[in-house]
Amino acid sequence: MSTRKETIAALLDALPLPLTAKPMFGEYGLYLDGRVVALICDDRLYLKNLPEARAHLPEVELAPPYPGAKPHIAADEALDAPEPVMAALRALALVVPPPKPKKKAKP
Secondary structure, eight states: OOOOOOHHHHHHHHOSSSEEEEEETTTTEEEEEEEEEEEETTTTTEOOHHHHHHHTTTSEEEEOOSOOOOOOEEGGGGGHHHHHHHHHHHEEEHHSSSOOOOOOOOO
């Protein structure tokens, strides 16, 4: 099952941050300040499981976003009160490294 575009629109509306969602490996990556801070897989929101995010969402369950993945913070159910999720996303944007520059294709 893949993520529906309606889910992406609803998440972006529920989280009033300058977020962007881009297709990634058949699902979506959620970007804040140009950094991947979360994944959206099978219509669920997964934040990177780093201490900076756990500080804002200590009770939220961990689950892998796809088979074989490391556990992430399954934050979709925490969206009823989005402030801690937004705080966790902001904290992640400060510590997650920026994406590596793309290599230019050889002529």
